[in-house]
Amino acid sequence: MNALAHSQILYVQNPIESAALYGRLLDMKPVDQSPGFAMFALGPQGMLGLWKAPDVQPAATPPGGSELCFTLADRAAVDACLARWEQLGARVLQRPTDMDFGYTFTVADLDGHRVRVFAPAAG
Numbered sequence: 550m551n552a553l554a555h556s557q558i559l560y561v562q563n564p565i566e567s568a569a570l571y572g573r574l575l576d577m578k579p580v581d582q583s584p585g586f587a588m589f590a591l592g593p594q595g596m597l598g599l600w601k602a603p604d605v606q607p608a609a610t611p612p613g614g615s616e617l618c619f620t621l622a623d624r625a626a627v628d629a630c631l632a633r634w635e636q637l638g639a640r641v642l643q644r645p646t647d648m649d650f651g652y653t654f655t656v657a658d659l660d661g662h663r664v665r666v667f668a669p670a671a672g
Contacts, residue, residue: 555595557617560602560609561660567599570659573637602660616655616663623668624652630666631656639664 568587653667
């Protein structure tokens with residue numbers, strides 16, 4: 550098989566409300582939206598789908614935690630992103646901090662999915 554995975558699907562309770570939140574955070578509109586599903590085109594990074602959890606077939610039971618991650622160029626961009634997202638009502642789980650992989654913060658969406666933004670560590 551010569552396929553590459555270019556989509557991330559999050560199971561959410563209300564795709565319309567979740568799409569509204571992600572639309573504000575990402576400053577974009579979904580390319581497809583219905584009561585049961587919404588899809589964002591993230592460019593070369595791939596696609597982000599929001600699927601109504603009770604409609605997922607076969608039924609899914611999350612195996613553990615995960616994060617949706619976005620990489621930015623530098624610390625200033627990370628700080629600016631957090632300031633904007635806080636104004637939009639994002640629930641902050643981790644304030645900006647230095648970690649082994651870079652400078653980062655983490656927020657949660659309406660369903661508790663973690664969204665991490667970071668600037669890679671120099672080196």
